[in-house]
Amino acid sequence: MSGTAWGLELHAAQCANCRSEFLVAPNAGAPLCPGCLAARLEPIPALEHTEPPELILPFSVADATLDANLERWRRDIPFKPASLELAALRKQLMPVYVPMYLADASVWGTWDAQMGYDYLVASSEERYSNGQWVSQRINETRTRWEPRAGEISRQYENIPAPAFENHAALMAALGDSNVFPYDTSRAVPYSGEVLKNALVRASEIENAAAWNIARLELERRAANDCRAAAGAQRQEKFSWRAAFGEPHWTLMLLPTYVTSYSDDDNNRLPVRINGQTGHVSGLKRASMKKAQSWSLGLGAVALLAFLLTVLIALGLILTRQALNAAGILLVATLLLTLAAPVPMIVAWQYNRVNVSAKGTML
Ligand SMILES: [Zn+2]
Known part of the structure; x- marks a missing residue:
């Protein structure tokens, strides 16, 4: 694809697995699809929507914040898969811009609604305390409801609307609350220099469809x-x-990072980061394999302790010290046997609870 409108050379590419479309710099090779992480992006002749964006929100999260947030995110995962090390997550980090529409529109018409007016009601409460009656003032807020109607005529600006299908799920993952997770007032006019080597998720929603959501x-x-x-x-x-x-x-581009780690079955699990705030989100998985080797290790030590007990009981049954040692070993055997399955139970329980954030988001 000719890249003149974008200010730099970009190629159209598509994921053979999830069909998501991207724009890729020519020197990027065949990157892993940042949407599903299950296939590499393959070149396609052209995209359906090729218009460059007007605005771009630059990556602005500091490296130190990124590291600290990734570390905090991974810290509570028990029996971490080997690829969940901070250095490995850092190495896989991929900058990806996702598109979003902002709509400006004028509206005029009539409205009616029930409007609620808060007012304070003061009352006093008598309370018997320390042998005497004490009067206490209490202020209570109540609401008076009244019908109201009127006219409206005004212009609205920067109403956000999705430019790709999983917009809502991704925005929810990239922030903590229901508030939009980016400060779009920090956007700058689009240029190829700001885009650098980041991947760009192609927009796929028509303006008409986006308008239905913007209108809400x-x-x-x-x-x-x-x-x-x-x-x-x-x-x-x-x-x-x-x-x-x-x-x-x-059309505006929002900065996100995608990195990933592998679970026991070698599936790559995405970890997504807000490129402005550094907010981290992703499916947390403990490694059952790692937990299993801990369980087996504890089991082996338990077996060793038991064999020692038997050896002492058979050979040196007459000395008092040996009997004491055998007693201690027997208790140790019992405790180790009880502890052996704990790692597997902990990992299994952790994975069972943490299933919510799964799914393709780009
Ligand atoms: Zn994909």
Whole structure:
């Protein structure tokens, strides 16, 4: 693909496994698909949507923060697979930009809603304390609900909307709360120099489909504006009859890192990092194989202790010290036998609980 519009040479590529499409720098070779990590990206003639973005949010998380966050993320995993070392995660780190739309649109129409006005009710409570009655003032917040209606006419800017299918799942993984995980106000005009050698996830959602989602966010913002204009603290049952101007679209790239580690069956498990905040997310897996060798090791020591006990009992049964030693060894055998399956139980239980973050996200 000619890369003039993007400011640098980029090739179209697709994953044979999950079919996700990317733009790849020519010197990148055939990178592992950052979406599923199950296949390498293969060249394809062209992408369906080839327009370059207007804005790009540069990678800005410091190396030290990245290391600290990765270390904190992996720390609580018991019986870590060998590839879950910090150095290995660092070596696999792949910068990937994902696309997102921002819509600007004007809206006009009428609305009605139930608006809630908070007010304080002061009362006093009598309490018997230390032999006397004490009066205590109590302030309680109540809400008065009133119907309100009005007109709205205004312009909304930078309404986020998805440009690829797994946008919502990825955004939820890259932050802690329901708040959008990036500060998009720090975006800069797109240039090939900011993009450098990062992979770019191709946009695949048409503006018309993205508009359906942007409109929900626009309605949420409009409802909030109407509540503020009515001077209310709460609102319910917002409904409106609105017309929208033709939305203006901006395509923007968001920075993410993908790294990975292998589980016992050699599946690569993705670890995703927000390239702005350093927030880490991924499926945490303990190695059953590692736990198993610990269990076998404990079992072997238990067997050794038992054999020593038997040897002492058979050969040196007459001395008092030997009998004492045999007694201690027998207790040790019992404890080791009980402890032997613990590593496997811990690893199995850990993997059973940590299953939520699975799935392809790019
Ligand atoms: Zn893939």
